[in-house]
Amino acid sequence: MKNTKKALRLGIFVAAALILFVVAVYLIGSKGNLFSPTKDVFSSFKDIRGLVVGNNVRFAGINVGTVKNIRIISDTSVVVTMSIREDYSKYIYKNSKVQIGQEGLMGGKIVLISSGTPETGVIEENDYLVVAEGLDIQGMIAQAQTMLREATQTVSHLNSVTDKINEGDGDIARLLNGNDLTTQLGIATRKLNNSMSDVNEITRKVSSGQGDLGKLINDDAITGQLSGIMKDLHATSVKANAVVEELQQTVHAINYGEGVLPRLLHDKELGLSVDTALTRVDQGVFEVTRAAETIADSWIFRLFSKKKKDTNNQSQPVTTKRQPKEFEVQPGDTIIVPVNESADPEIKRSKN
Secondary structure, X not given: OHHHHHHHHHHHHHHHHHHHHHHHHHHHHHHXXXXXXEEEEEEEEOOOXXXXXOOEEEEOOEEEEEEEEEEEEEOOEEEEEEEEEHHHHOOOEOOOEEEEEEOOOOOOEEEEEOOOOHHHOEOOOOEEOEEOOXXXXXXXXXXXXXXXXXXHHHHHHHHHXXXXXXXXXXXXXXXXXXXXXXXXXXXXXXXXXXXXXXXHHHHHHHHOOOHHHXXXXXXHHHHHHHHHHHHHHHHHHHHXXXXXXXXXXXXXXXXXXXXXXXXXXXXXXXXXXXXXXXXXXXXXXXXXXXXXXXXXXXXXXXXXXXXXXXXXXXXXXXXXXXXXXXXXXXXXXXXXXXXXXXXXXXXXXXXX
């Protein structure tokens, strides 16, 4: 009887253990989608941020699968295989995006699938889903730590500045703790007030017409004089314009007219004729001079002037007779006849 009771208890214990084992296997299998049909889809990440096999795959806040496998393809690509329960796969479309999230601030990693559009169709076995940039909690924490360090340094610098100001070091400290600047500002303010008083006095004098500036501003006589000067200047300008116009007409007449002066300036033949005439005149003067010398040296002239010379030149020494000098005159040469009879005429050769 006792053996029968022990066997009964052992059987009940074994049966209970089997039931618990079956329930545990069922629960574990249900969590790992071991007893429901699934579809495997893939996504390629640069950084999976601590994702491990078995993490949940969540769609619209519902766990629809788990991470089945993780494979490193290259240094910039990690392929994650996600097992999606088939009864949920009909809500996930091919243009849905995948990102790695986190359950709470300190929770584990999960894969989040966003909704797509029905036009692209539902996912199929071995489809690839596009990866979207997710919220990097760890990166945010690192940035927050960097910001905290910088804020700590800033606060330290502010404390140092505050200490220097309290100790009276620097211009700002002297501005806050000393009265010198206030005194100087007061003096500058008084000087500025005095200057403003002087300016007001000058303005009053100008307004009342005192001084040259006041007369210039308030008296109309100067304005009338200036107006008269401007009129005179205008009349002078008109006369100057008339003179300039007459000069232009004169120049035009000289350049394009038919008188002697335009011909003398522009007619080459007339110029040559004038040069020839001047040359002939020079030559005639030279010939007249030679004729006069010849007459002076002739015996008739000496015969009539001998007695007069003898009486006038008794006390003077006898001078030698100057022989006339012959010249070769060319057209264009200039003959210079000296005043002194003892000097010879000079001929200035033309450069041409």
